[in-house]
Amino acid sequence: MKLATIGVGNAGSKVIDRMVEFEQATGRDLCRHTLVINTARTDLAKPKHVPEDRRLLIGETHKKAKGHGVGGDAAVGAEVAQTEIDEIRRIFDDVEIHEVDAILVAAGLGGGTGSGAAPVVIEELQKMYDEPVYGLGMLPGKYEGGRPALNAARSLQSFVNKVDNFIAFDNDAWRSRGQTIEEGYEEMNRELATRIVTLLAAGEVDESEVGENAMDSSDIMRTLEVGGVSSIGYASTGVDTPDDGLLSRFSEAEVSEMESTDAAKIKGLVRRAVNSRLTVPCDVASADRALIIFAGPSSEISRKGVESARDWLEQETETVDVLAGDDPRPNSETLAAAVLLSNVTETPRIKEIQDQAVDAQNTIEQQEAVREEEIESLITDDNNDLDPIV
Amino acid sequence: MKLALFGVGNAGTRLLDQLILAEDTTGRNFTDGHVLAFNTAPAAFEAATAIPEDRQVLIGDTHPEVTHELVSFDPDDDTTAEPDTPTDADSAGVDGDPNLGATVASDELPEIRRSLDLVDDTEVDAAVVIAGLGGGTGAGASSVLLEELQSVYEIPIYVLGVLPAASESDRRALTAARAVRTLVPLADAVLPVDNEAWRRNIDPLDDQYETINEDIATRFVSLFAAGEADPASVSEMRIDPADVRRTLGVGGLATIGYATVDLDTENRGFLYRLKRLLGLVDEEPSGPTDAATIKQLVGRALGSKLTLPCEITSADRVLLILSGPPSAISRKGFETGRYLLEDETGTVEVLAGDEPVPDADTITATVLLSNVTDVPRLSTIQQRAVDALSAFDDESPATQSTGETGFEFDAETDDSTETTAHAADSDVADGDDETADDETADETTGEATAGDEATGGTTADGATADDVTDDDTTAETDTAVDDDAASTSDTATNGDGVVDDVADTDHTSDGDPETQADDNSEADDTDADDEPLIPDAETSDGSA
Numbered sequence: 001m002k003l004a005t006i007g008v009g010n011a012g013s014k015v016i017d018r019m020v021e022f023e024q025a026t027g028r029d030l031c032r033h034t035l036v037i038n039t040a041r042t043d044l045a046k047p048k049h050v051p052e053d054r055r056l057l058i059g060e061t062h063k064k065a066k067g068h069g070v071g072g073d074a075a076v077g078a079e080v081a082q083t084e085i086d087e088i089r090r091i092f093d094d095v096e097i098h099e100v101d102a103i104l105v106a107a108g109l110g111g112g113t114g115s116g117a118a119p120v121v122i123e124e125l126q127k128m129y130d131e132p133v134y135g136l137g138m139l140p141g142k143y144e145g146g147r148p149a150l151n152a153a154r155s156l157q158s159f160v161n162k163v164d165n166f167i168a169f170d171n172d173a174w175r176s177r178g179q180t181i182e183e184g185y186e187e188m189n190r191e192l193a194t195r196i197v198t199l200l201a202a203g204e205v206d207e208s209e210v211g212e213n214a215m216d217s218s219d220i221m222r223t224l225e226v227g228g229v230s231s232i233g234y235a236s237t238g239v240d241t242p243d244d245g246l247l248s249r250f251s252e253a254e255v256s257e258m259e260s261t262d263a264a265k266i267k268g269l270v271r272r273a274v275n276s277r278l279t280v281p282c283d284v285a286s287a288d289r290a291l292i293i294f295a296g297p298s299s300e301i302s303r304k305g306v307e308s309a310r311d312w313l314e315q316e317t318e319t320v321d322v323l324a325g326d327d328p329r330p331n332s333e334t335l336a337a338a339v340l341l342s343n344v345t346e347t348p349r350i351k352e353i354q355d356q357a358v359d360a361q362n363t364i365e366q367q368e369a370v371r372e373e374e375i376e377s378l379i380t381d382d383n384n385d386l387d388p389i390v
Numbered sequence: 391m392k393l394a395l396f397g398v399g400n401a402g403t404r405l406l407d408q409l410i411l412a413e414d415t416t417g418r419n420f421t422d423g424h425v426l427a428f429n430t431a432p433a434a435f436e437a438a439t440a441i442p443e444d445r446q447v448l449i450g451d452t453h454p455e456v457t458h459e460l461v462s463f464d465p466d467d468d469t470t471a472e473p474d475t476p477t478d479a480d481s482a483g484v485d486g487d488p489n490l491g492a493t494v495a496s497d498e499l500p501e502i503r504r505s506l507d508l509v510d511d512t513e514v515d516a517a518v519v520i521a522g523l524g525g526g527t528g529a530g531a532s533s534v535l536l537e538e539l540q541s542v543y544e545i546p547i548y549v550l551g552v553l554p555a556a557s558e559s560d561r562r563a564l565t566a567a568r569a570v571r572t573l574v575p576l577a578d579a580v581l582p583v584d585n586e587a588w589r590r591n592i593d594p595l596d597d598q599y600e601t602i603n604e605d606i607a608t609r610f611v612s613l614f615a616a617g618e619a620d621p622a623s624v625s626e627m628r629i630d631p632a633d634v635r636r637t638l639g640v641g642g643l644a645t646i647g648y649a650t651v652d653l654d655t656e657n658r659g660f661l662y663r664l665k666r667l668l669g670l671v672d673e674e675p676s677g678p679t680d681a682a683t684i685k686q687l688v689g690r691a692l693g694s695k696l697t698l699p700c701e702i703t704s705a706d707r708v709l710l711i712l713s714g715p716p717s718a719i720s721r722k723g724f725e726t727g728r729y730l731l732e733d734e735t736g737t738v739e740v741l742a743g744d745e746p747v748p749d750a751d752t753i754t755a756t757v758l759l760s761n762v763t764d765v766p767r768l769s770t771i772q773q774r775a776v777d778a779l780s781a782f783d784d785e786s787p788a789t790q791s792t793g794e795t796g797f798e799f800d801a802e803t804d805d806s807t808e809t810t811a812h813a814a815d816s817d818v819a820d821g822d823d824e825t826a827d828d829e830t831a832d833e834t835t836g837e838a839t840a841g842d843e844a845t846g847g848t849t850a851d852g853a854t855a856d857d858v859t860d861d862d863t864t865a866e867t868d869t870a871v872d873d874d875a876a877s878t879s880d881t882a883t884n885g886d887g888v889v890d891d892v893a894d895t896d897h898t899s900d901g902d903p904e905t906q907a908d909d910n911s912e913a914d915d916t917d918a919d920d921e922p923l924i925p926d927a928e929t930s931d932g933s934a
Contacts, residue, residue, distance in 0.1 A: 040630050063544065064632065068391070068515065071636030072741050143725040146738025177681070181724055181744045182716030184626030360738035367706055367737065374704075374763040375642040379574045381567070381772040385779055388572035389488045390496075390533040 001200045001217040002100045004033040006125075007050075008118040009077075010043040011108025011138050012036070014185065017047035018193035023201060024049070027331065030201040033095045037088065037121065039080055039113045040069035056091050058084040058117065070112035074151040077116020085124060092128065101217045102132045104200070105163070107155075110140030110148030110171075115155030122162045132221060135163035136196060138185075139280065139353060141172040146360030153357030156350065165224040165342065167196065168231060168280035170349045195234045195279060199338040202293045202327035213306070215293055215325030220340070223291040223323060228343030229350070231287075232279045235272035236336035237265070239300050266294070266305025267312060269337040274316060283346030287317040290342065295327040296335030309337075317341065391515040391631035393614055394424035396539075398532040399483075399491075400434040401522025401552050401599075403427045403441070408603040409520070410440035412611045420615035424509045428502070428535065430456055430483030430494055430527045447505045449531065450494035456484055484526035488565045491530020502538060515631035516578075517547045518614075521569075523582070524554035524562030529569035536576045546578035546635055550610065553698075553771060555585035555595055560778040567775035570643075570768065579638035579760060581610075581646065582698045584767050609646045609697055612756040616711045616745040627724075629711050629743030634758070637709040637741055642761035643768070645698040649690035650754045651683060653718055679753065684712070684723025688730055691755035699767055706761030707739040708732075714753030716746040727755070735759065 007016035013036035023030050034051075038044045039059040047055070059065030059080035070076040081088065105122050107114030118135070125133045137159055140148035160166050174188045203217040224230065270292055274284060290313055294301045310324040380386065397406025406427055413419055427434075427441050430450040438446065450456040484490040495502065511517065519536055521528035532549070539547050551573065554562040574580050588602045589595055616629050638644055688710060692702060708731050712719055728742040 040628075040632070042624070042628060042630070046624055064635070066515070066632070069630035069632040071630065071632035071634075071639075073636055076632075141725065143729040145728060145732045145740045147740065150738070175722070175725075177722055179721040180717050181626060181712070181719040181721050182746070184721065186626075363736070363738050367739075371640060371642075371706065371761065375574060375761065378642065378763050378765065378768065379571050381776050383776070385776050386564070386567050386571055386772065388533075388575075389530055389568050390492050390537060390572055 001030065001102065001203055001220055002032050003030055003200060004095050004097070004100045004103045005031045005035070006103065006105045006121065007034075007036040007047070008105060008107040008121055009038060009111050009114030010040070010046070011111060011185065011189075012106040012114050012118065012136075013038060013043065013047050013050070014189050015106045015136065015138070015192055015196075017049050018186075018189040019197050020049035022190070022193045022197050026197075026329070028197060028201040028204065030197055030204055032100050035091060035095075037081075037113075037117065038069075039065045039067070039077065039117070041067045043069070054091075056087065058087065070116065072112040072147060072151070074112050074116035074155060077112040077114070078120055079116070080113075081117035081120035085120065088121060089124060089128070092125075097129050097131060100131065102134055102164075102221065103129065104134045104136055104196075106136040106138075108138040108140070109152035109155045109159070110138070110144050112151065114138075115151040119155060119158035119162055122159070126162060132164035132224070133162075134224065135159045135166040136169070136192075137166060138169045138171060138192075139349060141170075141175055142352065142356065144171070146356060146363065149353050149356035150360040150364070153354045156353075160227070160229060163227075165227055166229050168229050168347070168350070170280045172349065173277055173279075173281050191234075192279060195232045195338060198234065198295050198327075198336050199232055199291075199293055199340055202295065202325065202338075213301075213303070213326045215291075215323070215327055219323050219325060220291060220293075223289045223321075223340055223342045226288045226343040228288065228345065229280070229347060230340060230342045231282050231344050231347070233273040233276060233339040233341070234336065235269050235276055236334045237269060239296060239333060239335050262300070262302035263305035263308060266302050266337075267309045269294075269335065270309035270313060270339060273337045273339045274313065274341075278341070280344075280347055281349060282341065282344040284316050284341060284344075285318045286344050286346035287319060287341040288343035288345075289319060289321040289323075290314075290317045291322070291340040292324040293327050293338045293340075294325070294335065295329050295338065296332045297330055298326060298328045300335045301326050313339065391420065391614055391634055392422060392424070392513060392618070393420055394509045394511060394514045394517040394545075395421055395426075396517065396519045396532075396535060397425070397427040397441070398519060398521040398535060399429060399525045399528030400431075401525060402520040402528055402532065403429060403434050403438055404599055405520050405550065405552070405603050405606065407438040407440050408600075408607040409610060412604075412607040413615070414440075416611055416615065416619070418611060418615035418618040420611070420618040422513060424514055426505055426509060428495075428505075428527070428531055430491065430531065434483070445508065447501070449498040449501055450484065453494050453497060455490055456494060484530065486526040486561060486565070488526050488530035488533075488568060491526040491528070492534050493530070494527075495531035495534035499534070499538065502535065506538075506542070511543045511545055514545060516545050516614075516635065517543060518550055519547065519577070520550045521552070522554075523551040523566040523569040523573075524558055526565065528552075529565045529572070533569065533572045533576065536573060540576060546638065548638060549573050549577045549580040550583065550606075551580055552583045552585055553767065555589055556770075557592075557595065558585070560774060560781070563771050564775040564778045567768075567772045570771075574642065577641075579641055579644050581644045582768075584698050586767065587695060587699050588697075606697060609648045609756065612648060612713065612754060613646055613709075613711065613758055616713060616743075616756070619745075619747065625716065625744050625746045627743045629709070629741070629745065633709060633741045633743060637707045637739070637758055637760045640706045640761040642706070642763065643698060643700075643765060644758060644760040645696040645700055645762055647691040647694045647696050647757040647759070648754070649687055649694050650752045651679075651687045651690075653679070653715070653751045653753060679718055679720055679723065681720045681723035681726055684720050684753070684755075685726045685730055687723075687753060687755045688712075688727030688757070689734075691757045692731065692734055696759070698762070698765060700759070700762040701764035701766075702734060702759060702762070703736050704762050704764035705735045705737055705759035706763075708735050708737055708741070708760070709758040710740065710742040711745055711756045712742075712753060713745040713747050713756070714750050715748050716744065717748075719744060719753060731757065 005016050007013035016034055016036060020031050020034060035054045036047055036050050037056045037058060041057055044055045044057055057067055060067040062080045062083060064076050065080050070080060103125055105118055107118035109115045122133055140152050169192050202215040292309060292313060306324050310322050314320060314322045395406055395409060397403040406425060410425060413421060426445050426447060428447045428449055429435060432448055435446045484494055517539055519532050521532035523529050536547060554566050583606050589598050710728055710731055712724060728740055732738060732740045
């Protein structure tokens with residue numbers, strides 16, 4: 001698949017940056033266009049792999065933003081994007097949309113810019129183009145607190161309604177001990193980039209090297225077209241490098257004997273992908289459609305293995321709509337399986353965020369209701385005997 | 391974030407000076423030279439070492455009621471019952487009168503506007519007016535300045551205002567209570583500093599300003615100047631100016647908590663190596679401090695002495711900044727620390743970020759609680775202000791007055807002594823005084839209830855009365871000049887009342903009201919310079 005990718009806000013921009021980094025390191029060419037949009041000038045400087053002229057600062061003239069972010073306020077994020085919609089539209093002029101299959105908009109849903117501005121951008125993209133627009137959203141962890149949960153719960157509604165499919169990533173599921181502020185979400189972003197690129201880069205090479213089992217962009221888009229929220233599973237294993245002459249000749253000689261082992265290996269890889277941390281934990285059986293991509297040297301991908309893996313996933317997901325195919329990467333040192341579970345409807349984490357959001361909204365409303373009154377009573381004495389100076 | 395700072399009055403100038411110094415010591419350049427100091431007495435600038443001279447703006451030097459020269463003090467005065475009264479601040483300039491401070495600033499608006507041209511508000515993210523709220527210039531002129539700034543600036547304008555300690559005069563308490571009442575609706579947020587909480591001991595407050603100001607500057611800079619160090623390192627979860635603005639956006643009063651923890655890198659490294667040699671280390675704790683340490687640090691900042699002590703659960707929004715080497719701050723600790731704030735304060739509006747300081751050997755947690763509404767200290771000051779008002783109202787029936795003015799420990803003794811003195815004094819002095827007092831009191835009560843604007847003018851009767859009320863009720867401060875102001879007004883009765891009261895105060899200060907009660911002029915003479923003698927004589931004449 002060939003993508004135009006847009007990162008909105010800090011988290012979204014970082015993921016796009018990591019995706020480009022990963023595809024460059026692995027010789028893929030998924031992101032044909034990259035663009036990052038932010039309300040904070042300093043955050044806009046962070047991506048290393050996005051050209052200067054593909055970074056758009058919005059809200060510089062907005063009273064509350066002024067190029068310094070929106071303070072975690074989704075309403076301001078949306079307002080800023082709305083105000084500068086012409087600017088946003090203009091920067092898409094450079095995107096030769098006929099060269100891409102789809103558009104991917106990535107954003108963190110807990111912050112103000114991502115949760116607020118991204119839906120506005122998506123709405124505009126849907127108006128401008130016929131190509132599907134996918135969302136990639138990072139859900140805030142429980143410990144990020146009530147406000148991010150509220151941003152996320154509200155933004156999720158906009159996202160899912162406006163995009164053709166929403167791929168979710170749960171920060172909480174990927175949280176781990178020992179990480180520092182400096183590393184921040186780098187590790188998570190890398191993991192996510194690996195998954196999303198491995199999945200979507202399949203079928204990017206249209207002419208050459210198309211094996212009969214190769215996955216096509218249209219297959220991926222078909223799996224995604226059901227809409228809703230999707231989750232990605234991933235697992236990889238090391239393979240003997242093909243340029244390792246002697247050894248590879250050995251393995252070729254032993255291929256037939258290894259066939260059954262390879263099949264088991266492939267199936268095992270897919271099991272691992274589904275049972276390992278999904279980008280958003282979900283009940284696999286609630287998936288509407290599913291798709292498996294095997295990325296690696298073709299020689300490593302046993303047809304038998306692919307078949308049994310597909311059968312297994314059909315059972316797990318309780319759907320017959322399971323596609324499986326290859327993404328041949330002759331020079332790859334790993335064999336990876338990426339599993340897309342499309343339109344999963346049982347995602348406990350989203351329910352939790354919604355509950356946290358409802359509580360947060362109530363608290364916020366209560367605070368707002370008494371705010372002016374409390375300030376007034378704080379600064380005046382009981383009988384209002386004290387008069388102001390001016 | 392970048393700030394424009396405006397120091398107003400004596401305390402404001404001192405604190406501004408300290409903040410500019412802190413810019414140097416912390417390497418965080420957050421003002422870019424956008425500073426101004428306003429004063430009604432040139433002496434206030436003398437203590438300022440870091441404020442450039444062209445940024446020192448003297449206002450009111452042509453105003454008839456403003457004194458320019460410092461009153462020279464009798465050395466004995468320092469040891470009297472009121473050691474904490476910042477005498478130098480109150481005796482010059484507007485003489486502690488906020489109404490006069492406001493009048494002077496209003497009259498001098500063209501001059502103030504001209505000086506504001508030196509500050510480019512488009513280059514900064516917010517403006518902060520810094521003032522002692524108990525002072526006449528601090529409370530009065532800053533109110534006018536704030537109004538002016540709000541009308542010309544688009545950026546939010548905050549106030550860093552110092553609240554008087556319990557040992558400071560009733561008059562300053564009254565001024566501060568009124569200042570809070572004035573500034574909070576005008577400002578985008580007010581960050582009060584409670585001198586009572588921050589004084590370290592019972593030494594005169596004058597001697598403690600520097601240490602208090604240093605502590606306050608540290609907190610202020612940690613909060614507002616986070617990320618302004620040069621070169622700024624890129625932070626994953628940076629606090630943007632918008633975050634601070636949003637947190638303070640709810641208005642009201644805000645307060646800052648602060649705590650640090652030593653990283654003690656070398657010790658840690660050695661111990662760690664040793665432990666690993668002995669096989670005692672099973673985890674891999676090399677870089678980050680453990681999450682618990684960070685969480686604890688955040689908890690300590692929340693529980694620390696806040697710039698304005700308050701009930702933390704009354705906070706509306708919260709902001710957390712962790713400063714330190716990014717490689718040493720556990721992200722889990724950061725997250726649990728943030729969640730702790732949400733838990734403890736009961737608000738969901740918690741913004742958190744970090745300020746990377748790669749070489750630091752400490753981690754600092756700075757917590758901003760905005761719109762705190764449960765502030766016992768403010769209620770105390772308000773109560774004292776109200777009592778000070780009614781003390782004036784009920785002045786002549788001395789017994790009643792004693793009951794009502796007794797409030798703060800320091801003030802209590804002073805007040806009751808004063809009242810006694812007054813009673814004694816009244817006996818000796820002419821009966822006219824009491825009548826005059828009553829009349830004034832009535833007028834004042836009427837006006838306070840009406841919530842009229844006190845312009846500090848001396849022409850209208852009502853205004854004069856109000857003026858006098860403020861002066862009078864807080865007259866235990868050395869208000870020698872006030873007599874002057876009051877007596878120049880054409881209302882002889884009012885002037886009389888003031889003089890009388892000041893005389894009482896002077897007796898109190900001398901610590902021996904009984905013996906000196908029968909001689910007003912002598913008392914004045916002992917306490918202040920010869921200036922008051924003349925008006926005193928005049929008014930006495932007038933009332934006779």
